Amino acid sequence: MSPAMSDQEQIFQYWRDLAEEHIPKMGFHLAERPPVDIEFTDLNYTVPTGKNSSKLILRSVSGYFKSGELTAILGPSGAGKSTLLNVLAGYRGGDGTGSILINGVPRDARYFRKLSRYIMQEDVHQDGLTVFESMKYSADLKLGASVGEQQKLDMISDILELLRLKKCKATTTNRLSGGEKKRLSIALELVNNPAVIFLDEPTTGLDDLSSAQCLNLLKSLARGGRTVICSIHTPSAKLFALFDNVYIVAEGQCVFQGLGEDIVPFLAQNGLPCPKHFNPADFIIEVSSGEYGYHNDKLVNAIENGRCKRWNRKPPPKDFTRQNSEREFHQLRKQPDYGCSTWDQFILLSKRMLSQQWRDINNVVLKLVMHVVVGLVVGGMFFQIGNDASKTLFNFGFCYVSMIVFMYIPMLPALVWFPMEVQLIKREHFNRWYNLNSYFMALTVSRLIQQLLCSVIYISIVYYMTNQPQEWGRVVKFSIIMVLIAIASDAFGLAISSRLDIINGCFVGPAISVPLMLLGCYSFGIGSNEIPLWVFISMQFSYLRFGIEGIVSAIYGEGRPAMVCPVEEIYCHYKTPTLLLEELGMEKANWYIAATLVFFYFILFKVISFVVLRQRLRRARSTGIIWMVGRFIKRYFNVATH
Ligand SMILES: Nc1ncnc2c1ncn2[C@@H]1O[C@H](COP(=O)(O)OP(=O)(O)OP(=O)(O)O)[C@@H](O)[C@H]1O
The missing domain is CATH 3.40.50.300 (P-loop containing nucleotide triphosphate hydrolases)
Known part of the structure; x- marks a missing residue:
């Protein structure tokens, strides 16, 4: 010196x-x-x-x-x-x-x-993937097919060596220490x-x-x-x-x-x-x-x-x-904005999401068991009433309960999971891993598969236990409308949670569902002619209204013959299905229209969450209606701060 x-x-x-x-040498x-x-x-x-x-x-x-x-x-x-x-x-x-x-x-x-x-600053990583898999997805998304497989593997190996992550190559990201998580954040971006x-x-x-x-x-x-x-x-x-x-x-x-x-x-x-x-x-x-x-x-x-x-x-x-x-x-x-085409991004992201979903085996089992248990409870409560003319209104209760089950079960997890996912999307999207279109397509497809499986389990149990009409046409229509309600509710949850955090989302989601449910059943008992115009117009904004119309049409519509009135009963008022449809205000309900409208709401919710997310990722202050709604809720109804 x-x-x-x-x-x-x-x-x-x-x-x-x-x-x-101590300065490491570059690979x-x-x-x-x-x-x-x-x-x-x-x-x-x-x-x-x-x-x-x-x-x-x-x-x-x-x-x-x-x-x-x-x-x-x-x-x-x-x-x-x-x-x-x-x-x-x-x-x-x-x-x-x-x-x-x-x-x-x-x-x-x-x-x-x-x-x-x-x-x-936040080291959020994709759960359920190992360090190596995270690196591989990063390399595949960012480099695409322009770089050979062996070259990618060599590069990953170099980076893991440089960041001293080789020994935890096979460790899942949620098990890494704080320092390792930080180094993985750097490694992923060095690709x-x-x-x-x-x-x-x-x-x-x-x-x-x-x-x-x-x-x-x-x-x-x-x-x-x-x-x-x-x-x-x-x-x-x-x-x-x-x-x-x-x-x-x-x-x-x-x-x-x-x-x-x-x-x-x-x-x-x-x-x-x-x-x-x-x-x-x-x-x-x-x-x-x-x-x-x-x-x-x-x-x-x-x-x-x-x-x-x-x-x-x-x-x-x-x-x-x-x-x-x-x-x-x-x-x-x-150079193009992204390392691979939208289609390749979609395939890679779908693969990543599906493997993450299925690796979280506890969550998969929980969902399946929950659908079995709820199916058994609902099936037991409404046991064998489907063709009993003395219990028609009670059976309508079964239809309504099934719709509520298929609204809440998909919506609530979306409200809790998506705000955390947004943090990851922000990081990956900002660092040019993929575009939002491919992410949204992959998200939709990957969530659909589990929902289909869970829906089939629930429907198979309740349809049989409650003795609904054993006609293939009605079984298929009932199943389709139920699945549509489930995916629309999931999309509804995502639309809310793409703007709000977990606490506000879990408050706003169920709170909005209440008027949607009320509008869904408003005409019951008074018929369609008694509905005030403003209520009728409001009803068009409730996807649950179309959901219940679809379910009721599948079970009671299209000329279903009179049901069986048990011998011990003197009189069965709702023996004829058309009478029930009139009392419910659904005599004009058409399954095809109802299913199309529920599907329309599914698309609408998807578009809303896409637009909201895109706006958040752009980080631009806009005066758009969605931004204002978000600000309004955060400002006046922010339960997170109370
Ligand atoms: N969106 C916002 N609204 C209001 N104030 C904000 C906002 N974002 C940042 N600030 C304020 O700007 C100042 C600088 O914030 P910034 O996060 O850049 O500080 P920092 O130097 O990184 O602080 P720290 O070291 O504590 O992280 C802080 O007083 C913060 O409260």
């Missing part, structure tokens, strides 16, 4: 030399990348906080993040680190202003997303060798050793010519020495940008000497938090809110030329 070095510089040098020995398949430098100027970002109010989170910040460097965005809690990262990655951009240049050219969000990856990697707090929840290993890995990725930018909470001196560039944010403004070891002279120049043996990262964060009085304006001015490059004195890596980068940019523009 040079004797001319200050104490802090010597400490820095010591940690840096030590870290150098063959993570070849070096041409440089992608990011420069931003006068970036402002505002979020709405109320009807007429907003909050300015980023205030005219500027900065320069070079390729080949590991950059840390540091700052006190709430300073705006994650927001800056989100805006730079393009994850949020709704109400932002300012310029972002990529290699000196204004960022085109669409192309930029092809060369960057964003690793979010197509991105040039820019954003990471939101990659060391949160990790112990010192795992944090060091994680940052060493990021450093090695940066060495390969990538631009690696992460937000991070106060790192130890040892970790801090790993960063090539640090960007400190306080109150949405930049208070320092440059080499970590230059923080000490920078602060000293501004009359804030860092105590000896004090971690400069801790000190500047304490200063910007106001521990030693208010100095932020002075620091922001000194660093020109990020415009000053004086402290960013590290030369850019030599090996990469801008020419290469421009060539790569040009090629990127020609």
